[in-house]
Amino acid sequence: MSHHVCANAVKIAQLITAESGKPVKWARIEVTRAVSTFQWAAEEARRWSGHLQRLDTDAGSTGRLALVRRAPRGPILGIAPFNFPLNLMAHKVAPALAVGAPIIVKPAPAAPLSSLVLGELLAETALLHGSWSVLTVTNDRASDMVRDPRLPVVSFTGSVPVGWSIKEMVPRKHVTLELGGNAAVVVCQDWDDEDKHRYAAERIARFSMYQAGQSCISVQRVYVHEVHYASMRKHIVEAVLALGTGAPTEDNTDVGSLIDERAALRVAQWIDDAVAGGANVLTGGMRSGTTVEPTVIEDTPAGARVLDDEIFGPVVVLCSTSSDRESFDRVNVSRFGLQAGVFTADLHTDFRASQLLNVGRVIIGDVPSYRADQMPYGGVKDSGTGKEGVRSAMDDLTDERVLVLTGIDMQ
Known part of the structure; x- marks a missing residue:
């Protein structure tokens, strides 16, 4: 150059x-x-x-x-x-x-x-x-x-x-x-050791919060097989807390502000609504001006906007599931269908995910936030x-x- x-x-x-x-x-x-x-x-x-x-x-x-x-x-x-x-x-x-x-x-x-x-x-x-x-x-x-x-x-x-x-x-x-989208990640049963958990957690944390979540393929929903849920929850919270926040002009800042205060107020309101319905905030949740803290939520009630709509903010929702098939089904409940990420090391699961998930693209071994500018890009449903x-x-x-x-x- x-x-x-x-x-x-x-x-x-x-x-x-x-x-x-x-x-x-x-x-x-x-x-x-x-x-x-x-x-x-x-x-x-x-x-x-x-x-x-x-x-x-x-x-x-x-x-x-x-x-x-x-x-x-x-x-x-x-x-x-x-x-x-x-x-x-x-x-x-x-x-x-x-x-x-x-x-x-x-x-x-x-x-x-x-x-x-x-x-x-x-x-x-x-x-x-x-x-x-x-x-x-x-x-x-x-x-x-x-x-x-x-x-x-x-x-x-x-x-x-x-x-x-x-x-x-x-x-x-x-x-x-x-x-839009409310992009989901599935952590499958075969994703089964500590190093894999740390890797997936770092990717989930970074790409749920990058650009303050203002991307249509930011990670918003994470469905984890129940045998890995406690470990993944721990590592995701640790990875989110390790992200740099502050002035966007600084090289070490990972998570900046939202585009305006109205957007920040909306995101904060959706978090509060989820908590009022019984959700638990593991970290974050507070707003100051145009900035919302990187936020991790679990135990989110069905029908909460942080699950059903596109939050377009630095928020990720964790959900435990009893099987990979349940995870895939819960991804599909959304009215959106842009991209999904699946953490699996099994070739058969790769193709099963591609068959079952009603989205434009399935990213294997990574988050749905991956986009190569030369590949076809677009979704289904809303x-x-x-x-x-x-x-x-x-x-x-x-x-x-x-x-x-x-x-x-x-x-």
Whole structure:
């Protein structure tokens, strides 16, 4: 990476931290991922050539050959949230540029500056005029853009109610929705020694609390086989207490603040409601301004919002189960289905989890917070419709066009 690019990366990471409160260690990772997202798109654009299909295998199609290519559905409206203000914008812009589709992106009003910096960088390139635009408007004005017939494609990442309202608002448009989740982890019966427990606990602690839990694939629910519950509970609490809290500009800060005080108040209220219903807070639970302490809860009653809804805060709920099958069933009770993580060392359990869990992806041997930017990404149920991930998004933003050639000698 050149000195110029490195200098830009440092400044942009600092900007992400300044506007969103994201710890700078996570902001740096986000910048690196955004760079990779554009690199993947550039590589995929080189391979974006379509394919040939022989038709002369039918008696009535002698001498015919089909060229199957993909063409943009039309100009795109991309709407991105505040929690990954750079990389989620890259996931809108990079695939659109790769397929030649003009795109207007609307960043979240709470964190628009990263998108504007991305726009400045794109303005230094040789991209065609009008191939991209960054438009900072309030959320209520965005409805006019969603309805605008000149934008036949809407790619939205954000909250569940807003996402489905867009789908209902413009049923004839092509709409991709990347919505919420309350991601679950399953610790299986075969995950059966102390070192494995420590590893799983550290991953659960880190990725339930990173970015103050403001990620749709943050660990929120943990289902542990009863034979390992006491050990896992101990190690998870220890790992959560070991996380660094404080100013997001400090390198040793793992858990920062929420985006605003309203979000923090909501998270604190959900914790209080769970406790009122009989839940036990093992650590954390207190709020100060926009900051909520990293919180671990157990004995949570059925119907509690910390279990059923997306908390989008630094909270993880522990549950003991009598079997792996019970754990899988309880994961599926959720109205969300984005990703799940399964800690198992058994190959048969790997495939059984993939078969039984009604989610977009199952991550074996790790938490559901893993995302590679080139792989298909998207969920089922209330987690949305359609797929991102560079190549998947390129497919989603286009449709097939077929050219049939006649009189071709293919002997």
